[in-house]
Amino acid sequence: MDCIFCKIIDGSIPSKKVYEDEAVYAFHDINPLAPVHVLVIPKMHIDSMDKVSADNAEYVKKVFLAIPKIAEELGLKNGYRLISNCGEDGCQSVKHLHFHILGGKKLEEKLVSRFGLKCFVPFHQD
Numbered sequence: 797m798d799c800i801f802c803k804i805i806d807g808s809i810p811s812k813k814v815y816e817d818e819a820v821y822a823f824h825d826i827n828p829l830a831p832v833h834v835l836v837i838p839k840m841h842i843d844s845m846d847k848v849s850a851d852n853a854e855y856v857k858k859v860f861l862a863i864p865k866i867a868e869e870l871g872l873k874n875g876y877r878l879i880s881n882c883g884e885d886g887c888q889s890v891k892h893l894h895f896h897i898l899g900g901k902k903l904e905e906k907l908v909s910r911f912g913l914k915c916f917v918p919f920h921q922d
């Protein structure tokens with residue numbers, strides 16, 4: 797499979813790593829939409845939130861356990877936003893489950909007020 801995030805995990809595509817453990821990898825988005833914009837991904841390839849199941853839940857659990865640690869390392873003491881786009885209607889651009897951590901400033905209350913009627917499509921490495 798030609799998955800850009802799997803290539804980031806195996807190092808064949810470079811990234812600015814923020815965090816790594818046996819199940820989780822996190823790196824800075826190349827086109828940040830906030831002062832802090834980090835992507836957190838499971839090392840196991842899972843297509844999207846829709847494909848989370850009992851078989852891969854252990855990996856997903858480790859992603860969620862890592863997120864508060866990553867947020868602390870990033871200095872997000874005052875909070876942050878966590879986003880996962882899923883599928884066509886969610887405007888998922890890379891088909892490897894990932895979570896956007898956005899923070900470093902007070903974000904706008906509603907995504908639609910900033911992004912209009914368009915989907916929230918972050919510009920990561922694709």
Ligand SMILES: [Zn+2]
Nearest residue numbers: 799802841892
């Ligand atoms: Zn992948």
Ligand SMILES: [Zn+2]
Nearest residue numbers: 881889890918
């Ligand atoms: Zn994304």
